[in-house]
Amino acid sequence: MASDLKPAFAYTIVYVKDVAKPVEFYAKAFGYNVRRLDESHRWGELESGQTTIAFTGQHQHETDDLTGVVQVPKSDRERPPTELCLVYSDVDAAFKRAVENGAVLVSQPQNKQDWGHRVGYVRDIDGMTVRNEDGKLCSPTKIRLNGTKTTKLFA
Numbered sequence: 001m002a003s004d005l006k007p008a009f010a011y012t013i014v015y016v017k018d019v020a021k022p023v024e025f026y027a028k029a030f031g032y033n034v035r036r037l038d039e040s041h042r043w044g045e046l047e048s049g050q051t052t053i054a055f056t057g058q059h060q061h062e063t064d065d066l067t068g069v070v071q072v073p074k075s076d077r078e079r080p081p082t083e084l085c086l087v088y089s090d091v092d093a094a095f096k097r098a099v100e101n102g103a104v105l106v107s108q109p110q111n112k113q114d115w116g117h118r119v120g121y122v123r124d125i126d127g128m129t130v131r132n133e134d135g136k137l138c139s140p141t142k143i144r145l146n147g148t149k150t151t152k153l154f155a
Contacts, residue, residue, distance in 0.1 A: 011045075011052035012084070015070040016126045019044045019055045025125050026053070029101035030086055030094070053084070072127070079129050087135035095120040095132045103130065 016022045019037070023044035026032050032046040032053070044055040058070045073079055088094035091109050099105050102125060109120030109132065117136035124130055 009051055011054050012082075013054045013056055014082075014084075014126075014128060015058045016055050017058060019057060022055050022125055025102060029098040029103050029124070030130070031097070076127075079123075080127065083129045083131055084124075085131040085133060087133055089134070091118050091120060091132050091134045095122070098122050098130070098132065 014022070018041070020041045023034055023037050023046065026046055027034050032048065035045040035047045035052065037044040042057055042060070046053045058072065086094070095109050099122060103122035104124075106121035106123055106129065107119075109118050111118050118134045120132045122130050122132065
């Protein structure tokens with residue numbers, strides 16, 4: 001009976017300094033619609049297809065006491081242990097909009113021969129790495145592993 005337990009990915013929660021600021025930032029920089037920002041500014045959500053990107057404060061007694069304190073990078077040479085990957089039909093235009101709206105440029109979009117798609121990286125206003133890509137890997141394709149082998153994904 002346990003084999004019938006199949007999860008549905010519901011949402012990702014991003015812990016931030018000020019909930020309202022990244023909600024507004026993601027709407028402008030990455031083109032998301034705001035689903036919800038509660039009056040206390042302790043919780044915000046963006047519409048993201050079948051899943052939700054949620055934001056909440058870094059320190060809350062409800063979660064700190066239960067699951068531990070959120071650890072944040074101490075310098076620009078460190079990054080959070082999570083990366084958001086956003087897929088666009090025009091990664092260059094999406095990347096340009098993100099930077100024009102306050103995203104910190106990490107790496108301009110470039111073709112990744114071994115990955116089979118185009119990828120660029122920015123950081124959001126809280127230091128989270130955000131990958132912008134064209135999504136070609138998200139459809140049935142072949143990619144190169146270790147520079148020589150080709151493996152078919154998503155048969």
